[in-house]
Amino acid sequence: MADSTVATVYGIYFFLFGLVIGSFLNVCITRIPEDLSIVSPGSRCPRCGTAIKFYDNVPVFAWIWLRGKCRSCGEPISVMYPLVELSTGLLFVAAYLEYGITQATVKWLFFTGLIIVLTITDLRVRLLPDLVTWPGFAAGLLLSAFVPPSGGFGQSLSWRLLHQHLQPNAAGLVDGILGAAFGSFLLWGLAAGYKLVRKREGMGLGDVKMMAMVGAFVGLRGTFWTILLGSLLGSVIGLSVVAGLYLSGWQRGLAERGSRRGLGTVNGLRWKIASQYQLPLGTFLGIGALAIVYLGPLIGGQWPELRGILR
């Protein structure tokens, strides 16, 4: 077979594998925050409890032929399910295109799965479960020892400070530890600063633990870019959501009642209520991390002069 045919076949395999993994990630996303087992029982309709037949559980397609409804009771099935499956499939193809069939691919597929669970769980219920971040952190360090994060700060630091070359596995591990330390301390500092300015808790320890995990995978340089991208996205989208809520007259009734009780002007109160909107920071950090893993090498290939900065 021609090389391009082989690549297409592998691409399709990766896509189908991604769809199946995405289906498992949906189980994690819906069950972990509720402290339910992710192994048993099998998938059930949350409303009527009917066990879902294997043919109604086919990723993406089942949702389409069921027209997004439970076969027994007609309860709508969230569009989140096919979207998570599809995104996982596409990201798996991206991993294949970017890293081929290598150890690096295994590392980034694993990372992608963890990030999808965290990103969607934070968006749905504003939680970044320890059950994902802690094992993810440990796996990240282990995988970084085998597939060192690009950037290679471990090696250059060791040379500068100790005039010694580290063994590649040790250098990868050091990079992972540096990334985890930098990411978690920076997020912890941001959380403390936020509390000081806004006089309320806005960011949880979940974000700190998530960045320890991300840092363990992507190393120091990747962590820096992830936080920069994530907080930028978060500020732009977060502010737009608050402004959108305000402009759409969200919670006007509540503000009017408050105003009648002399708590302030209606518009002042409406702004206050809208700005209570809690930002899913973990979601934005997750998007930033995936952009670094998948777009970083692409940008580096397109503009070699940026390679040293990005990765």
Ligand SMILES: [Zn+2]
């Ligand atoms: Zn049902």
